[in-house]
Amino acid sequence: MKLKTCLVLFALLLTGAGFAQTKSKEDKIDSELQQCLDKKENQSTAGMVDCAYKALNKWNAKLNTTYKSLLAKLDSTAKNSLIEAQRQWIKFKEKEIDLIDATYGSAHGTMWRIVRAQKVMDITKQRAMELEDLLETLKQMQ
Template identity: 40%
Template structure:
């Protein structure tokens, strides 16, 4: 139970510092704050929903960025995204292998947060490029 509370506090502070104004983060915070989600399975569900939301955000931002770029930029972004997707898939496998041998259900929460962080960071990275291209 102590680990679950520690994980919850870690996730809440992580999401607060990163983007407290972001609706995905707010939804994650609200989901994790619900009593019924203060279990390993509940936390994993909340983080899974947030990961899917970040993936959708990533795709929206990617599309907007593609629209803002010239032909060369589009070509480079497409190549970069293909490489990132390969990296992401390999990173997922690596993350799973790291936590596969760990004893304790809490490691599934940590694994889920690592997956979320990969997707979120890429979405924010592309969002920063989009902001730069609109200046």
């Protein structure tokens, strides 16, 4: 598939992912991802996939930091609920990635590597934002 088509598809994926989020604000990680994608050297399949995985690592770090902050603010009952919810989310994430791999792994064309990377990143991004929303709500309640 041509590079321009891949770039358009990836841009549409980014736009669609933004509409699916509960918050309309753009996160710093999203801005950094876009800056990475805008670099000429990253306008290849490998470059776009690399940008998405760098963003995934940042979303993972944000998720973990927010999770730890939440644990520190919760009473024991809520803390146990969060721990169990996170365990279940990890199982969900693993199964969702299995589905993504089963679906896109057999597709022909390198653009599907980009789609896979974006979808895996979106799973973690969504959870990080959900936990961030919860943390913000707790701060407002105090």
